[in-house]
Amino acid sequence: MRVLLIGGGHSAYFAANSIRGIDPNGKLIIIEFTSEKVEVLSKTFPFAEVVQQEIDGVESYIRSNASILDAVIAATESDSLNLRYCKTARENAVPLIIAILNNPMNEGIFAKEGVRHVINPYGIIPVELSEILGSATNIIYKTPSGSVMVASLRIEGEGELRKIRGKLRGSEDVSALLVSSSGEIKSSIEEADARGRLYLMGSEEKLRKILGSFRGRRR
Amino acid sequence: MFPPEDVILRILIAAAVLILSYFLGGYVKSRLERVLSKFGAGFARKTSDLVRYFILFVGIAAMVSILSLDIMAISVIIVAILILLLVSMRDIVLNLAAELYLATRKPFKENDWIKVGEIEGSVKSIGGMDTEIITYDGDLVVIPNSYFLRHPIINKSQSLARYVELKLSFPKMKLDKLEQAVTEVLEEIKPELFGDPELLSMSEKDQMVEAHVSLPIVNVRKLRWLTARMAKGFLTRGIEVEIE
Numbered sequence: 142m143r144v145l146l147i148g149g150g151h152s153a154y155f156a157a158n159s160i161r162g163i164d165p166n167g168k169l170i171i172i173e174f175t176s177e178k179v180e181v182l183s184k185t186f187p188f189a190e191v192v193q194q195e196i197d198g199v200e201s202y203i204r205s206n207a208s209i210l211d212a213v214i215a216a217t218e219s220d221s222l223n224l225r226y227c228k229t230a231r232e233n234a235v236p237l238i239i240a241i242l243n244n245p246m247n248e249g250i251f252a253k254e255g256v257r258h259v260i261n262p263y264g265i266i267p268v269e270l271s272e273i274l275g276s277a278t279n280i281i282y283k284t285p286s287g288s289v290m291v292a293s294l295r296i297e298g299e300g301e302l303r304k305i306r307g308k309l310r311g312s313e314d315v316s317a318l319l320v321s322s323s324g325e326i327k328s329s330i331e332e333a334d335a336r337g338r339l340y341l342m343g344s345e346e347k348l349r350k351i352l353g354s355f356r357g358r359r360r
Numbered sequence: 361m362f363p364p365e366d367v368i369l370r371i372l373i374a375a376a377v378l379i380l381s382y383f384l385g386g387y388v389k390s391r392l393e394r395v396l397s398k399f400g401a402g403f404a405r406k407t408s409d410l411v412r413y414f415i416l417f418v419g420i421a422a423m424v425s426i427l428s429l430d431i432m433a434i435s436v437i438i439v440a441i442l443i444l445l446l447v448s449m450r451d452i453v454l455n456l457a458a459e460l461y462l463a464t465r466k467p468f469k470e471n472d473w474i475k476v477g478e479i480e481g482s483v484k485s486i487g488g489m490d491t492e493i494i495t496y497d498g499d500l501v502v503i504p505n506s507y508f509l510r511h512p513i514i515n516k517s518q519s520l521a522r523y524v525e526l527k528l529s530f531p532k533m534k535l536d537k538l539e540q541a542v543t544e545v546l547e548e549i550k551p552e553l554f555g556d557p558e559l560l561s562m563s564e565k566d567q568m569v570e571a572h573v574s575l576p577i578v579n580v581r582k583l584r585w586l587t588a589r590m591a592k593g594f595l596t597r598g599i600e601v602e603i604e
Contacts, residue, residue, distance in 0.1 A: 142554055142578055168551045208498055209585050211554070211578035234484050234494045236471065236579050237520065255470055 142167045145210050147199055147226050148217035149173035149182050152241040156216050157186050172199055200229040207233035216241040227256045258285055278352045290345040294355055299335045308351050315343030374423040381419020385412040399463035402488035455489045458505035467513045477511035498581040521554035521576040528571040529602040535564040542571055545593040549586055554578050
């Protein structure tokens with residue numbers, strides 16, 4: 142794939158390495174604004190083509206290359222610049238547009254402008270905290286298409302285990318895995334212990350209903 | 361004939377009904393616009409305008425009735441006007457119905473890859489009256505929304521890549537000399553693709569070799585550019601090729 146990555150900061154560093162891992166033969170173009178960073182990036186990412194552009198020149202680069210670009214990833218250290226570049230890519234029908242947020246509060250603005258893929262690096266904080274602190278329910282992951290979700294649920298007794306068994310009975314679209322308090326992993330909750338953490342993967346709609354019926358429990 | 365005081369009373373009531381329907385129409389329009397705004401501003405505005413005109417129309421009909429004009433004659437005229445309006449605005453009504461369908465059913469989103477009727481491409485924008493689609497060739501096609509009511513929609517957006525099949529024809533060439541070149545050229549364009557290109561078949565007949573290849577492409581607009589690159593790749597190896 143031909144991917145244009147805009148920015149040379151921390152987000153762009155992680156993005157460039159990920160892209161290399163995902164598509165080792167792909168064509169990666171990195172745009173940076175300062176000549177010093179361009180030099181560093183060229184050495185750090187020898188597999189990429191690093192281009193220096195003025196802040197205001199990036200849009201015309203996107204416009205003139207839109208017909209051959211497969212993806213544009215806006216990962217500068219400014220959300221307003223990222224939004225500008227995403228909008229230009231969208232107006233020029235680049236198939237895949239991804240923004241990496243600096244401020245998680247801006248997520249809604251990107252969504253409103255029609256940027257479908259917005260990566261919030263801070264989104265992992267509540268997920269990790271919930272797992273570490275053992276919260277009653279936790280949404281671990283949602284696929285970008287929004288159809289599949291992975292969540293976990295604290296099970297505190299036979300009653301709750303019965304309840305979840307009832308909810309999962311006959312469900313073709315949810316799979317469960319229970320990690321008991323002793324660390325044992327069971328793929329069938331019919332023979333699982335009454336205490337532990339249940340990991341569910343399946344339809345987002347169904348999982349939300351299940352989590353909803355377990356919310357409101359005290360820690 | 362009615363007595364003069366009765367005529368004045370009827371005129372007053374008719375005026376009151378007309379004024380009432382005017383304000384009621386305005387009120388209902390603003391409320392409805394707010395409620396329907398979740399389906400898009402354009403759609404909300406048009407639907408609430410339609411409801412407002414309907415209320416006004418009912419008010420006028422009531423006013424005519426109060427004034428005791430010949431209802432039969434008036435009804436015939438109104439029905440005729442309505443039919444005329446419906447016939448002349450058929451496409452607008454259909455597009456409005458299609459917009460309601462697209463807003464509620466959501467069969468595709470912007471950037472989705474869809475096939476509807478003979479048209480296939482990426483959805484650039486979904487408007488109140490029409491939808492813009494960019495085709496394989498990079499052409500921008502504007503489709504009236506009513507088209508979606510008459511043709512089945514295939515949404516192909518589950519996968520990022522589209523598999524495009526190309527036919528390569530090599531005149532005056534022998535099969536054994538070509539296999540290596542085709543593999544090399546496909547390898548050259550691989551960085552532009554979403555995965556490995558595939559050589560589907562290769563056959564020789566009448567001093568001509570035909571090869572079919574499958575290319576996984578994310579941005580199908582670069583197909584022309586890719587075919588040009590392939591042709592150049594073969595030319596630098598001294599091989600003439602026609603790509604379809």
